[in-house]
Amino acid sequence: MADSKHPRVIPLAPMPPEKVAYALARYSRSADSIRESLEWVRTHDSQKFLESFYFQYGHASIADLGHLAVCFEGISELVATEIEDEQLWDGQAKSTRYQDFSNVGVVVPPGLAAEQREFYLGATRRLLAAYEEIHAGTFAHLKAKLPKPEDMKAGAYERNLAARAFDVARYLLFWGIPTNIGQVTSIRTLERQIRRMKASRYPELREIGEEAGAACASPEVCTLAPGDPAEAVAPTLAKYVDADPFEPAVRQALAAWARANLPEESVSFAGHVDLVKPERSLPDIAATLLYPVSNLPFRRLYELAVSWPEAKLREVLATALGSRGRFDELPRAFRNAPYAFDIVMDIGAYRDLHRHRRCQQFRQEYAAALDPRISLGYETPALLGEAGLADRYHRAIEEALAAARQLPAPASEYLLPFGCRARFLFRMDFAEAEYIAKLRSGVKGHFSYRNIAWLMREKMRQMEPVLGEWMDATSPEIEDPLTR
DSSP: OOOTTSOSOOOOOOOOHHHHHHHHHHHHTSSOOHHHHHHHHHTSOHHHHHIIIIIITOOGGGGGGOEEEEEEEEEEHHHHHHHTOOSSOEEEEOOSSSSOOTTSOOOOOTTOOHHHHHHHHHHHHHHHHHHHHHHHHHHHHHHHHSOOOTTSOHHHHHHHHHHHHHHHHGGGOBTTSEEEEEEEEEHHHHHHHHHHHHTOSSHHHHHHHHHHHHHHTOHHHHOOSTTSOOOOSOTTGGGGOOOOOHHHHHHHHHHHHHHHHSOOOOOOOOOSEEEEOOSOHHHHHHHHHHGGGOOSOHHHHHHHHHHSOHHHHHHHHHHHHTTOOTTOOOOGGGSOOSEEEEEEEEHHHHHHHTTOOSSEEEEOOGGGGGOTTTOOOBOOOHHHHHTTOHHHHHHHHHHHHHHHTTSOTTGGGGGOBTTBEEEEEEEEOHHHHHHHHHHHTSTTSOHHHHHHHHHHHHHHHHHOHHHHTTOOOOOTTOOOTTOO
């Protein structure tokens, strides 16, 4: 029995993340109690310790011991999705399903000339005007179609219908819409995240990476309430977050290899979900490496890789790993999982499914939507046809795409409506497939990802009949529009 004076469970009061990491690292390396370790930290410099053991000696696990909350405000939806692209990540972003985005303004991509800026702003105004029209028209249609139940309060009824109308109207929101993110990560994850951001092809994200590093070292930025002690949350981290050149180098090298070696094939929309279970690891890794720099379906890439001689597969690996340094992690493609779901979906649905962290995710270029030769088209919610709004919707989408084609890359992507389709690869085990199918097919979910979740379950049942029997999912045909 534990002595009441010395409890066995000791929560730690809030303190800067680097000091927490220092205290817990020392705690694991000495016979002292946590109280003695904390007292030691108060009288010693955590920065010197972290610089020696974490950054010089490579004891990276030390940085996993300090966690901090970081918020990003007024960033574009495009950049928000890039920030969230971390597997060890916990956070929340502003929802587009329950809020009116017609008056929140827009994020202008950095680097546009004055005329381009005005052209961009004009296109966004037209999109947002259409967004308002579609929401108002869908709301009126739903109100006529679904009378208020007698036992339902008027306020709840109006809110539920408004949310369902936003489910449709959000297809006309676009990557340039501003949003906010709150995240909690370890120091190590944040360091990797900032280094990746600083190397991004998106100027806005590079700017946010610079600001994030500076904010971690600034006591003033880290102090929100008057009178709170001004103390930086991660000053040592801020010294060691240069841009990471490895990932961009890998992508550039693989893209060049793909242009020289992959066939030019016409690809059109042929269904939302395909499930592949690769049998050979080396062709599987090669196909996964090439997926983000191609417009080909994963099944086609895997078939090609299986047909290649070993020398060509070695060439793909050498292309991907030729610039790898001592501390560079292997690309995600080497973390292959048994089931590969190749999903064609609207980028609005991707924003929702992107938050599933127990899988490896890869995407092809959003900009493919701007190339008529390889575009996968866009989704049209069925409610628009019922409400007589389909023509207005199609006109708004086509005008936005035409405007985007007149802007330089990557600024052109900021005008892509959420209704545009793109191709995404989700690699996972059966447990994650079962979880996504069950959670995302529920009646409270958005109809777009409900359909994806249901098709994932159906594909798994075809491939793995015995396992598939244990996958619960709700058919998209079952609806409860007055439930949120």
